[in-house]
Amino acid sequence: MDAAEFRRRGKEMVDYVADYLEKIEERPVYPDLEPGYLRDLIPTEAPCEPESFEDLMQDVERVIMPGITHWHSPNFFAYFPAASSYPAMLADMLCGAIGCIGFSWSTASEATLMSLLAARCKAVRRVQAVESERSESDVLSKLVAYTSDQAHSSVERAALIGAVMMRKVPTDEHFAVREEMLKKMVEEDKAAGLIPFYFCATLGTTPSCAFDHITKLGPLCNKENMWMHIDAAYAGSAFICPEFRPLLNGIEYADSFNFNPHKWLLINFDCSTMWVKKRTDIIGHWQIPLGRRFRSLKMWFVFRLYGLKGLQAHIRKQVALAKEFESLVQADNRFEICAEVILGLVCFRLKGSNELNQNLLKRITKSREIHLVPCQLSGRFVLRFAICARTTESRHIQRAWRHITQLAFELLQEQPH
């Protein structure tokens, strides 16, 4: 769907929404269906080929609407009000278009927290089943969780909230956690009387898109009764392409898995998905951890209107653009690549000091032509070039590189020789 079609479909949708709300009284306020009715009405897989908007909207009436409790019907007197107004809807349209991300805590972070809490509860029950005299607070004080030194800051925060210890596992030269590193820490901690209970692996770290070795880490966690949560917030979307599926090997050992379709699967923010091996581990205690809008609707729209092929093409194109940028960097011997380019992220820097690279980034930021953020890799200041926008084309990559090299040229000219 391009902008021209969006103009047309958007206006149809505005009318659909206005019709829906004007005639909402004509609909039964409460559905006459059993939970699970949807199963027979929808296919088990997303369509491979894109479908038409007309088919989709017919299915909105056929499939979705019969299952809806119409919270905005004037015959709805249950719970408390759920506010709704036309201006707020207009604002949400604009908000969706701007699609900027308010920072501090992402929804993948919440998945991490929930998995840690589930693991904590399970560990306490497991220890108390064997040593019934131990108090809950004693067990809690001995629990220890692990994650990569490259993991997202939200993992540490989950431990802070859950009031358990969290240890950072050092990574190898590819910024990945290897089995032997975790094993050593777990054995030391057990010898000291602590109880290892949780490991958060990362597939596609934030700084450099590194992949922890879960094929080996998984069996270790299973053997040690440690919950293995996998944070694949960014990289998870790539697993819809068979050629990237091997990066997911070892998933069979995981207790929980999270990725954010709002990062790389064309679903506007926010939309984060979580799988749990045993539902009861999560549901029995605090249910699904989020108040939620009807977010699955936008997944359904995107799956149907792009089709699997369209989504795969999007991922592949963005990986190709990253490879294109990587080639440009490699061809310029003033620069170096700092981590293997596996998906859509290129970590690079000028050969030279951290200060030099900090100055380069300052000039890039000041110019306001392109926007990048840095990371630290093994103490080195590195620039992260992530392929982000759906509309990024080769010409943007080429122009960005010309811009970066121009600024680098000016910077290097000014350096004392």
Add this chain to the structure above:
Amino acid sequence: MDAAEFRRRGKEMVDYVADYLEKIEERPVYPDLEPGYLRDLIPTEAPCEPESFEDLMQDVERVIMPGITHWHSPNFFAYFPAASSYPAMLADMLCGAIGCIGFSWSTASEATLMSLLAARCKAVRRVQAVESERSESDVLSKLVAYTSDQAHSSVERAALIGAVMMRKVPTDEHFAVREEMLKKMVEEDKAAGLIPFYFCATLGTTPSCAFDHITKLGPLCNKENMWMHIDAAYAGSAFICPEFRPLLNGIEYADSFNFNPHKWLLINFDCSTMWVKKRTDIIGHWQIPLGRRFRSLKMWFVFRLYGLKGLQAHIRKQVALAKEFESLVQADNRFEICAEVILGLVCFRLKGSNELNQNLLKRITKSREIHLVPCQLSGRFVLRFAICARTTESRHIQRAWRHITQLAFELLQEQPH
């Protein structure tokens, strides 16, 4: 704004969104402004009179856009992608219109959790400042939090997540917590070596819209170094009307306060607001607790296009409708009112057994004409009639009452005499 104007404005917004995304490259990807720039561009208060949509959209360009980092510009290479597509935006429009609430955990629940965690952290620091030899896990195991036996289930869950004890304070005949009840429990617990640290008061409970006595509870909490959080999820919106402001007396003693504009202030789900007396209590530890969409945009739209007067009129009308329903119930001696009607909620029942009222609700639900949910008040099965939809008018109240009395008549006819 009515449906007709929404059709017009919605289509203008579709074009604005398409224009924005088609020409996004022309905008500097990164803003050239300092944080705080907005302060001088916007008034300190919401407008009293509604403003025009044209003025608002002019301000979008004048006020909002200069401060935006354009995450969907093809010149944006920072962080990771934030997905965006036209189908997802269309789905979000529909999602906003349906506006159904996915259950299990609301955003007010997250505010409660965050306040409890902040209080926990503060309590541990306070105790350790005096008794430096006490371990964190020892202090944690002695902490005790309190809330009303009428409080939302999320309050208990917050304690479960935070791994601290939570005690339910019994309520008076109006379903409210009184000072003496909390005081007694706190004194008993202190005598037993526990550390009271947190009280979650409710203004407008879920079952019956009861108000805890915070003018007295507040000084007690302050004296005992207990964090007082106020959950006003529903009732909070009413405080924009001066005549309801006395219900907020005692707020000056609170450490944190939450209400959900998405409940009763015409802002589509989700939108929850939290105030904290000392920002550093929250921010220093885990920042603001939520990944977030650009939700303030819809508040801004609604404040401007309704004006304070329009929002006050909405609240007052809904309270009047609740009073109208209350009068209908009172005029029928087969029924009784079960709690004081303060805002937009009426708790009522047939005089008779819980089973009789359960049967009445079953018939109401089966008829699918109107939708209500029940509650328990002092062991009695009670029907909650909440004024919810923005479009509910007197005729809906009258019709709902005719419907309820018709079903009640049929039910009572069938009872053995």
